[in-house]
Amino acid sequence: MAAPLRIGMVGLGTVGTGVARILLEHAQRTADRAGRRIELVRVAVRNVAKARAEITKAIEITTDPMKVATATDVDVVVELIGGLNPAREIVTAALESGKDVVTANKALLCNYGDDLFALARRKERSISFEAAVAGGVPIIAAIGQAMTGNQITSLAAIVNGTSNFILTRMFHENSSYEDAVKEAQRLGYAEADPSMDVKGTDAAQKLGLLTQLAFGRRVLPEQFPVQGIDELSLMDLKFADELGYAIKLLATAKLVGGHLELHTQPTLIRHSRPLAQVNGPYNMIELTGDAVGKAWFSAMGAGQMATASAVVADLVDVAVGRARINFERLHLWAEQETFPLQRIEKIQRRYYMRFLVEDRPHVIADIADILGRNGISLSSVIQKEANEPEEANVPTTPVVPLVFMTHMTTEGAVRAARTELDKLSAVRMPWLCLPVSG
Amino acid sequence: MAAPLRIGMVGLGTVGTGVARILLEHAQRTADRAGRRIELVRVAVRNVAKARAEITKAIEITTDPMKVATATDVDVVVELIGGLNPAREIVTAALESGKDVVTANKALLCNYGDDLFALARRKERSISFEAAVAGGVPIIAAIGQAMTGNQITSLAAIVNGTSNFILTRMFHENSSYEDAVKEAQRLGYAEADPSMDVKGTDAAQKLGLLTQLAFGRRVLPEQFPVQGIDELSLMDLKFADELGYAIKLLATAKLVGGHLELHTQPTLIRHSRPLAQVNGPYNMIELTGDAVGKAWFSAMGAGQMATASAVVADLVDVAVGRARINFERLHLWAEQETFPLQRIEKIQRRYYMRFLVEDRPHVIADIADILGRNGISLSSVIQKEANEPEEANVPTTPVVPLVFMTHMTTEGAVRAARTELDKLSAVRMPWLCLPVSG
Ligand SMILES: NC(=O)c1ccc[n+]([C@@H]2O[C@H](COP(=O)([O-])OP(=O)(O)OC[C@H]3O[C@@H](n4cnc5c(N)ncnc54)[C@H](OP(=O)(O)O)[C@@H]3O)[C@@H](O)[C@H]2O)c1
Ligand SMILES: NC(=O)c1ccc[n+]([C@@H]2O[C@H](COP(=O)([O-])OP(=O)(O)OC[C@H]3O[C@@H](n4cnc5c(N)ncnc54)[C@H](OP(=O)(O)O)[C@@H]3O)[C@@H](O)[C@H]2O)c1
Numbered sequence: 001m002a003a004p005l006r007i008g009m010v011g012l013g014t015v016g017t018g019v020a021r022i023l024l025e026h027a028q029r030t031a032d033r034a035g036r037r038i039e040l041v042r043v044a045v046r047n048v049a050k051a052r053a054e055i056t057k058a059i060e061i062t063t064d065p066m067k068v069a070t071a072t073d074v075d076v077v078v079e080l081i082g083g084l085n086p087a088r089e090i091v092t093a094a095l096e097s098g099k100d101v102v103t104a105n106k107a108l109l110c111n112y113g114d115d116l117f118a119l120a121r122r123k124e125r126s127i128s129f130e131a132a133v134a135g136g137v138p139i140i141a142a143i144g145q146a147m148t149g150n151q152i153t154s155l156a157a158i159v160n161g162t163s164n165f166i167l168t169r170m171f172h173e174n175s176s177y178e179d180a181v182k183e184a185q186r187l188g189y190a191e192a193d194p195s196m197d198v199k200g201t202d203a204a205q206k207l208g209l210l211t212q213l214a215f216g217r218r219v220l221p222e223q224f225p226v227q228g229i230d231e232l233s234l235m236d237l238k239f240a241d242e243l244g245y246a247i248k249l250l251a252t253a254k255l256v257g258g259h260l261e262l263h264t265q266p267t268l269i270r271h272s273r274p275l276a277q278v279n280g281p282y283n284m285i286e287l288t289g290d291a292v293g294k295a296w297f298s299a300m301g302a303g304q305m306a307t308a309s310a311v312v313a314d315l316v317d318v319a320v321g322r323a324r325i326n327f328e329r330l331h332l333w334a335e336q337e338t339f340p341l342q343r344i345e346k347i348q349r350r351y352y353m354r355f356l357v358e359d360r361p362h363v364i365a366d367i368a369d370i371l372g373r374n375g376i377s378l379s380s381v382i383q384k385e386a387n388e389p390e391e392a393n394v395p396t397t398p399v400v401p402l403v404f405m406t407h408m409t410t411e412g413a414v415r416a417a418r419t420e421l422d423k424l425s426a427v428r429m430p431w432l433c434l435p436v437s438g
Numbered sequence: 439m440a441a442p443l444r445i446g447m448v449g450l451g452t453v454g455t456g457v458a459r460i461l462l463e464h465a466q467r468t469a470d471r472a473g474r475r476i477e478l479v480r481v482a483v484r485n486v487a488k489a490r491a492e493i494t495k496a497i498e499i500t501t502d503p504m505k506v507a508t509a510t511d512v513d514v515v516v517e518l519i520g521g522l523n524p525a526r527e528i529v530t531a532a533l534e535s536g537k538d539v540v541t542a543n544k545a546l547l548c549n550y551g552d553d554l555f556a557l558a559r560r561k562e563r564s565i566s567f568e569a570a571v572a573g574g575v576p577i578i579a580a581i582g583q584a585m586t587g588n589q590i591t592s593l594a595a596i597v598n599g600t601s602n603f604i605l606t607r608m609f610h611e612n613s614s615y616e617d618a619v620k621e622a623q624r625l626g627y628a629e630a631d632p633s634m635d636v637k638g639t640d641a642a643q644k645l646g647l648l649t650q651l652a653f654g655r656r657v658l659p660e661q662f663p664v665q666g667i668d669e670l671s672l673m674d675l676k677f678a679d680e681l682g683y684a685i686k687l688l689a690t691a692k693l694v695g696g697h698l699e700l701h702t703q704p705t706l707i708r709h710s711r712p713l714a715q716v717n718g719p720y721n722m723i724e725l726t727g728d729a730v731g732k733a734w735f736s737a738m739g740a741g742q743m744a745t746a747s748a749v750v751a752d753l754v755d756v757a758v759g760r761a762r763i764n765f766e767r768l769h770l771w772a773e774q775e776t777f778p779l780q781r782i783e784k785i786q787r788r789y790y791m792r793f794l795v796e797d798r799p800h801v802i803a804d805i806a807d808i809l810g811r812n813g814i815s816l817s818s819v820i821q822k823e824a825n826e827p828e829e830a831n832v833p834t835t836p837v838v839p840l841v842f843m844t845h846m847t848t849e850g851a852v853r854a855a856r857t858e859l860d861k862l863s864a865v866r867m868p869w870l871c872l873p874v875s876g
Contacts, residue, residue, distance in 0.1 A: 022587050022729055033586045035767060130584075136730040138584035145760070146568075146576035148471045149460050149750030274736070277715055284734075291460055291747035292574040292737055296722075298712070299733035309730035312587030320767055322583070325758050329473060 004037035005319045008068040008099075010044045010090050011080035012052060015104055015131070018308025019078065020055045023315075030312065034319035038312075044068045046081075069093040076318050078311060079103040088112050091127075095119045100323060102314040104131035104307055110205045114218075126327035128314035133206045134159050134283040136299035136306030138313070142287065143213045144330055150289025152214040154254030156437065159206040161281035161301040162190045162197035163229045163249040167266075168279045171237045171246075177230065189281050189302075199228035200249060204264040207251035210285070215253060215260055216331045216338045223341060224262035225411065231432055232266055236354055239382060239403050240268050243352075246276035250437060254288075259342040268352050268436040274298075275437075345412030350379070350436040353404045355421075356428040358397045363426045370424075371404070374417040380405045399428060405436070442475035443757040446506040446537075448482045448528050449518035450490060453542055453569070456746030457516065458493045461753075468750065472757035476750075482506045507531040514756050516749060517541040526550050529565075533557045538761060540752045542569035542745055548643045552656075564765035566752035571644045572597050572721040574737035574744030576751070580725065581651045582768055588727025590652040592692030594875065597644040599719035599739040600628045600635035601667045601687040605704075606717045609675045609684075615668065627719050627740075637666035638687060642702040645689035652725070653691060653698055654769045654776045661779060662700035663849065669870055670704055674792055677820060677841050678706050681790075684714035688875060692726075697780040706790050706874040712736075713875075783850030788817070788874040791842045793859075794866040796835040801864045808862075809842070812855040818843045837866060843874070 007023070009016055023030060023040050031037045043056060044065040062068065069077050069090045077094035079087055079101060087108045092115075094101050101120070103109070109116070109132055120127045130140045134157070143152065158164050162184055169180040181198070184190035196202045204221035211219050229249050240247045250267035253260060269276040274296050278284045283301030288294050300306035317323040353371075357363045368378065382403040414433060421427060445461070447454055461468060461478050469475045481494060482503040500506065507515050507528045515532035517525055517539060525546045530553075532539050539558070541547070547554070547570055558565045568578045572595070581590065596602050600622055607618040619636070622628035634640045642659040649657050667687050678685045688705035691698060707714040712734050716722045721739030726732050738744035755761040791809075795801045806816065820841040852871060859865060 018729070026589075029589065030587070032769075033767065136733060138580060138733075141579065141584060142576060145755070146579060146751050147747075148754040149468070149747040151464075151467065274712070274715065277712065289747060291456070291743040291750070293741075293744055295574060295576075295735075295737035297733075297735060300731050303731075305729040306731055309585075309587040309727060312729070313584050316586040317583070320763050322760055322763050325760050325763075329471065329758055331470075 002036040008074035018304040131310035446512035569748035
């Protein structure tokens with residue numbers, strides 16, 4: 001058997017502990033698959049005092065991550081501390097000193113991917129990051145290896161498990177958005193400050209990475225529509241259901257007439273599509289290739305062991321020599337600007353628009369008129385009767401939901417209409433506008 | 439750029455033509471991904487006279503496959519003729535003369551895999567066969583690479599697109615089994631003689647291959663229950679639906695108490711599971727790993743371009759050097775006999791039993807009594823009223839369907855009960871017994 005592959009791990013938190021458990025508890029099994037032992041030889045943490053004896057009793061532990069990154073007895077550095085700094089310095093030092101790198105840090109790649117990838121190429125080393133997007137779903141391998149016979153023509157993904165959990169919970173438990181967030185926090189699916197997840201930022205960053213892999217083009221979240229699930233309420237999930245759709249936080253990129261169109265938005269998806277049926281904290285990526293047609297990949301997008309599974313797969317790839325080949329063939333951060341980006345205004349879709357309006361004459365007509373003048377035609381309308389005010393002597397104007405489904409139109413038309421609609425006094429702000437997929 | 443990879447293709451039928459189209463029409467794109475050109479240099483067919491000018495005008499074409507298999511200007515032989523002979527001789531000759539092999543031929547691997555794999559290892563060459571199981575689904579890569587951090591604990595797969603198409607068609611179009619088969623034949627999803635597909639043989643062979651990959655154990659179809667969809671009728675799909683299940687031809691292998699339990703049978707699957715929602719000619723494989731949990735992979739399981747996509751991915755793997763690494767690490771046809779096979783009689787499951795019985799007193803009691811004495815307890819019963827005979831003066835005994843769902847029991851108990859049930863004069867033969875999944 002070949003010499004052991006020696007691992008230096010920076011960070012022994014949720015994911016790090018999972019990786020260590022697999023490497024220690026299943027050392028023989030892992031060695032069988034890798035053709036050599038994969039040995040955890042050094043670990044860096046912030047606080048050595050934390051109890052983790054089962055893992056660190058036989059391993060050199062330090063609070064100096066640079067020591068691990070540059071140690072001469074380490075072949076691969078696994079970066080699992082998260083955040084931008086010192087993660088960037090650690091990965092840079094590891095590559096500089098000739099080590100391969102495995103990381104689960106999406107934020108790091110989004111921000112400093114160019115430099116780090118270029119450095120790795122100069123040093124003829126690899127960076128593997130299967131765990132950074134969609135945790136347990138082997139989507140980097142799927143795009144980089146399984147789809148090589150295809151031009152990927154579209155990608156539609158549920159890559160934020162927190163948002164998907166919240167939406168599923170709201171719909172199935174008739175729960176408010178706020179209660180569903182609390183439940184997600186209680187179960188450890190959402191952080192104390194859930195904004196990265198619920199505002200779509202996390203999913204948009206992942207879409208950026210997937211788009212680079214699938215279409216060879218670097219895109220930043222400011223270049224496409226990003227909208228969170230925090231604007232939704234239970235009634236929207238129910239209206240959509242009535243119309244035949246589920247609402248999911250969908251990250252999509254597709255080729256339309258040679259242009260690349262992207263969005264990360266809560267999106268109406270027909271019940272019959274597999275993406276509509278992904279529930280709870282799961283992720284799914286739907287790829288369309290010009291040869292294979294549609295393909296779906298699904299698993300847990302986060303969580304200790306699902307993420308650790310992806311990190312260990314990357315380590316085995318390093319051990320057997322696949323990681324360098326994969327990395328060399330990845331067209332990430334390549335210079336080529338293959339497909340021009342569609343201007344946001346020109347993106348064409350159907351839309352779901354939900355207003356809360358004061359129940360007085362002409363409101364529907366006023367809204368429909370604005371939409372019509374902006375070239376937006378309607379395919380269906382749902383108007384529910386106002387509930388009778390509980391005490392008839394309270395002189396409030398009842399507010400009722402009003403839902404429009406549009407025919408195909410452009411984001412530009414919708415934005416123009418929005419400026420006018422926002423001025424209608426009978427419409428409560430904010431009103432909701434979501435795209436419809438496919 | 440490295441030297442071109444020179445392809446000799448044996449067979450230019452459905453799949454071969456698809457592969458040739460990708461290689462010829464997308465030569466530059468493929469070269470970008472492979473880091474070198476992938477050139478089709480020789481082709482063997484049975485009948486040179488068939489018109490295929492667009493592909494063969496620039497390529498040496500022959501009716502002697504051995505010439506392609508041994509040509510000195512060929513690096514990789516792609517075997518796409520199907521069947522056992524001369525496919526076996528061709529692959530053997532190719533390996534003997536130092537070529538890597540790519541094949542889509544499941545039957546060949548099931549029958550001669552041991553010898554061919556051993557030969558490839560001796561010659562330090564690779565055999566790649568992503569297209570042989572589940573066409574466009576990259577399941578060989580998923581098991582061999584993405585799951586290396588896991589012990590796979592179960593595998594449940596829809597791998598026969600023809601059967602899945604027929605079952606979907608029956609259910610959604612209220613069609614008889616016979617009509618659905620005809621429709622599948624008309625659309626090219628089923629062959630003139632569909633028995634390999636509808637009797638479960640094809641799915642059982644694929645399960646054999648997947649089991650070897652996932653559990654390192656060679657299993658033959660005679661060692662586990664194999665049942666086709668040709669015993670089903672529309673009413674079974676409807677009864678199952680009423681009970682909350684879809685029926686799919688499911689190929690499963692799972693570890694139960696250290697034993698490996700397999701079956702390929704039409705199986706009741708709860709509506710909420712992703713496997714229950716796979717419709718038409720699609721395939722899906724659900725893997726459970728001890729780290730990642732459940733993961734799903736789905737795409738078209740056959741068809742010209744989906745299958746060609748998998749073959750080209752294999753060719754790119756050969757071109758970049760991944761194929762040899764993958765092949766070397768595959769634990770297929772290894773000597774180790776990791777998990778003992780569960781004896782068929784001891785397999786534990788719940789069952790759906792549907793009888794057509796003469797509508798006379800005591801029939802339910804007689805059946806329930808036999809089941810009870812064999813230790814099979816019931817969780818639910820559906821009995822529909824008999825339709826009034828159309829002409830009251832015809833003295834036939836009406837036949838009514840009777841459905842039982844059992845609690846957990848063993849295949850042994852069911853087989854013992856069957857012997858007795860088959861003797862009941864009020865029960866029409868054959869009656870149907872299907873397992874319930876999970
Ligand atoms: N959790 C998931 O489900 C998941 C899923 C996909 C990707 N990821 C990514 O995986 C990475 C790790 O996430 P996690 O959830 O495991 O984080 P975590 O639980 O917060 O663990 C972070 C670890 O890094 C250590 N650390 C932090 N700063 C350090 C420093 N300056 N020097 C040395 N050690 C330091 C901490 O030490 P102490 O233990 O001493 O505090 C801790 O062990 C992140 O990039 C995250 O985005 C996580
Ligand atoms: N079709 C699918 O969707 C699919 C999916 C997955 C896997 N596969 C597998 O892929 C393989 C090929 O399937 P296919 O559907 O492409 O078959 P096909 O359409 O019947 O094509 C077979 C090709 O092989 C040639 N051929 C047959 N015997 C030959 C011989 N002795 N010498 C030289 N050439 C010979 C035929 O020549 P002529 O053209 O001159 O007759 C034809 O070009 C099979 O192993 C099949 O199981 C197929």
